[in-house]
Amino acid sequence: xxxxxxxxxxxxxxxxxxxxxxxxxxxxxxxxxxxxxxxxxxxxxxxxxxxxxxxxxxxxxxxxxxxxxxxxxxxxxxxxxxxxxxxxxxxxxxxxxxxxxxxxxxxxxxxxxxxxxxxxxxxxxxxxxxxxxxxxxxxxxxxxxxxxxxxxxxxxxxxxxxxxxxxxxxxxxxxxxxxxxxxxxxxxxxx
Numbered sequence: 001x002x003x004x005x006x007x008x009x010x011x012x013x014x015x016x017x018x019x020x021x022x023x024x025x026x027x028x029x030x031x032x033x034x035x036x037x038x039x040x041x042x043x044x045x046x047x048x049x050x051x052x053x054x055x056x057x058x059x060x061x062x063x064x065x066x067x068x069x070x071x072x073x074x075x076x077x078x079x080x081x082x083x084x085x086x087x088x089x090x091x092x093x094x095x096x097x098x099x100x101x102x103x104x105x106x107x108x109x110x111x112x113x114x115x116x117x118x119x120x121x122x123x124x125x126x127x128x129x130x131x132x133x134x135x136x137x138x139x140x141x142x143x144x145x146x147x148x149x150x151x152x153x154x155x156x157x158x159x160x161x162x163x164x165x166x167x168x169x170x171x172x173x174x175x176x177x178x179x180x181x182x183x184x185x186x187x188x189x190x191x
Contacts, residue, residue, distance in 0.1 A: 034118065034119055097115075
């Protein structure tokens with residue numbers, strides 16, 4: 001131990017560093033959350049407010065007002081994008097979460113962040129056959145523009161797991177989630 005440090009100051013510095021690390025992990029995307037047909041984490045689709053979304057969501061923020069600027073997807077309302085911390089791409093797609101707000105409430109969530117998973121344990125990278133079985137999901141097939149699994153949801157709510165494949169995973173794997181109470185709000189496979 002260096003001469004200028006006493007045992008007590010070393011312990012205090014270690015505790016302080018631990019607290020700072022815990023705060024950083026909590027605020028900047030270190031946690032994970034369940035996504036379901038009802039919402040994501042504590043946010044409820046159609047019920048949670050913009051303020052609740054802002055207080056819960058983490059990461060660098062981009063924001064677009066109604067039809068102003070160049071949003072990554074077409075959306076009538078407020079579009080908020082939170083980019084993943086430290087990861088620009090996951091499985092070849094931009095790592096981000098989009099939150100669409102209409103009439104002051106959360107209407108749509110689209111995410112390629114590994115932070116989210118379903119109650120059945122499906123997350124980014126889960127093999128397609130396993131996700132299909134776990135979720136009791138309907139498979140769209142590969143011949144559609146945006147291959148996906150339709151996950152169980154209530155009437156009026158769309159809940160998908162986006163699927164891709166590559167040479168290492170020819171059967172496919174989950175690459176993101178799309179949840180919306182207004183399914184025409186923006187394309188779940190956009191950008």
